[in-house]
Amino acid sequence: MKTKPEKDTDLRTKINRETARLPWSELTRHFAQGTVIFVSPELDLIDVAVRISHDDKESISRWMADGKVGKVSDEQAAGWTAANASLWTSVVSPFVLVQPDTKKLH
Template sequence: MNTNPDNDTELRIKINRETARLPWAELERHFAQGTVVFVSPDLDLIDVAVRISHDDKDSIARWMADSRVGKVTVEQAQAWSEGQAVLWTAVVSPFVLVQAEKAKLN
């Protein structure tokens, strides 16, 4: 079994295929269970999911310290609910990772 998160092609493909855009309303029950984790738009959602699945504590701790990954706050949840946000999602059981869409470049 491959344990290098930088070279885990099969897992990256699996997570990528399972990534979806979902309205926040469909994620609220997971938020209530405390399993929704936000990922900053400046990070690659698939890379974060792979590193979490490999329990890459160093990367995760660094991102959390920089507030780039963390549990969704009540304030975030309220803003997404009010704005009827649609978020990119990836599941790394038991977590649902969410990421706001990156701003489109014109």
Template sequence: MKTNPEKDLELHDKINRETGRVKWSELERHFASGSVIWVSEALDLIDVALRIAHDDKESVTKWMAAGAVAKVSDVQAQTWTAAGETLWASVVSPFVLVQVEKKALH
């Protein structure tokens, strides 16, 4: 059965409520197990989480091919560790999706 993530407001709200800022150091053990996924700042983290929860392979494959969604690389992890980075995080078991905070323009 094909699901319709655009109309799943209940799950969207649940994911939104459970998304928060987390220090990278708290996610390193998940990174070590290969379950942390980086989401480009150009995408909406909640939308990506919702589509992963709905197993929307078409959207996820498109984003991965475009380099907008990927497993966190060793370089990203080292950079975030050195900077003491805080990221937005959303859990869609078995994955933890992370996104660098969008910087406000001054």
């Protein structure tokens, strides 16, 4: 039986500890490889990372359809480069999840 993502406190704690704010310039190599995923500020970055870890296709598909999760676009990348932006990041191999710094994390 799969563990419910919202009850997986050990994984949530691990992801939270490994979440960091990084300059976009340090993420461009991953962007070039197509592994950087945008997470809307409306969503909780840690929750999204946990759900991706558990391959929660239903939530991920819904977020993608709503435009709240998806591959970083060239426009987003150019904007973050121009602004010398820092983003919250969380690694869920092989992906690097990024979220603009517009809300506080846990």
